Amino acid sequence: MSRFQQIFLDIESDILNQTYKAGELLPSENKLSKKYNVSRETIRKALNLLLDSGYIQKKQGKGSIVLDIKRFEFPISGLTSYKELEEAQNINSETLLIKNQVELLPEHIASLLKVTSNTKVHAVIRGRKVDGEAVILDKDYLLTSVIPELPDAEAKKSLYNYIENKLGLTISYARKEFVVEPATQEDRDLMTLHGDTHVVVTRSEVHLEDTTLFQYTESRHRLDKFRFTEFARRRPPMDTNSTSLI
Template identity: 60%
Template sequence: MNKFFDIYMDLRKKIEHAEFETGSLLPSEKTLSDHYKVSRETIRKALALLLEGGYIQKKQGKGSIVLDIRRFNFPVSGLTSFKELQDSQQIPNETIVIKNKLETIPEFLAEDLKVDPGREVISLIRLRKIAGEVVIMDKDYLFHDIIEQIPSEVAENSIYAYLENELGLNIAYAKKEFVVEAATREDHKLMDLKDDTHVVVVKSEVYLEDTRLFQYTESRHRLDRFRFVEFARRKHSL
């Protein structure tokens, strides 16, 4: 592993554990190079990674300012459950299931997904409470002809773990759409939005390995607690 990456990981850990507080300055490049016994160029590479990750902001004449990292990272691509994100980022949270009901798919959704308007779905609404505030509302529709039921204790934990480990289903891929929408009356009623007028909405169609659509999810996020991240590499012409 490159030395600059080891330094980046060490500094990131210190920021995440508040050894460097929000708004404070990191030690100078010279101080860091002396501490880690590396060149200043190596330190600059480590700081560049912190900058790209949203951990610091460089300010002319001042140095590297530590940013507020209370926002949680949500990957743009990939299929990761909230439970898996919670475990990987050590997010203290509580999931509250307020709806778990078998019903006919909503007409608008049947039209959007081009499925039988009489098809039955398990309709779930789950509130994600972080640091005492509801900052996510997940609205899930799972096709009943594929999944017979979702016990509420499963919905409070990890649906994907249940589907894969208990039901033997192979979850393969998803189509995702990210939009900013005006907060609805339901959003204001069920979420702690403060003065926010909009929410970030992630709409996902999730498919099994055999290409069957089994789930539609609408995940509504409070604006100030999340950042949506992705690693992208430019492809060069041959």
């Protein structure tokens, strides 16, 4: 990981835990370059990542203003674990580990991922209780070829913390899908739906820094509990007069 990405993650953490509060200015580029002992160009790259991620707004003559991130309950973009969201947003939550065992990847998922039907995975099912009600059902499939062992304690606590900090792997990107689907019998058995007939489903194929696919995840959410949001920033239209094909 490059230095400016490390600085981005450090400042992101400070914004999430409200060391830097909404409406406040970040330290100047000069102060940040001294703090991290890097060039101002490196700081600018980190600030540009914060800008693109919706954490700050740059204002000429003032600096970088921290934006209100409380609206980012479940951001569409980015890769954030439930544990990180729970801590950042002070969610009164409990995780129930329903299943953690090695088995063959379900055939329909193997076909979707274009892997062989005899691919072994850690199949992990976790229920998320918020204020005493089960409102999320997380189903994860992690390839044993990449994640050889997965203790119950780590599966219950945080998969990404275990993968990154214990196994030393770098999680990089994911392809995501968001749909509304009829609730299954499993949803009705394991979630507190209050008669809801549908749930919000997010599906992700997650890759490491070297592009290795290591995880397929399906997260099923009760309709009334969570809002999925994205930070969008308008880009100036491309000047077609200045482009050419060679």
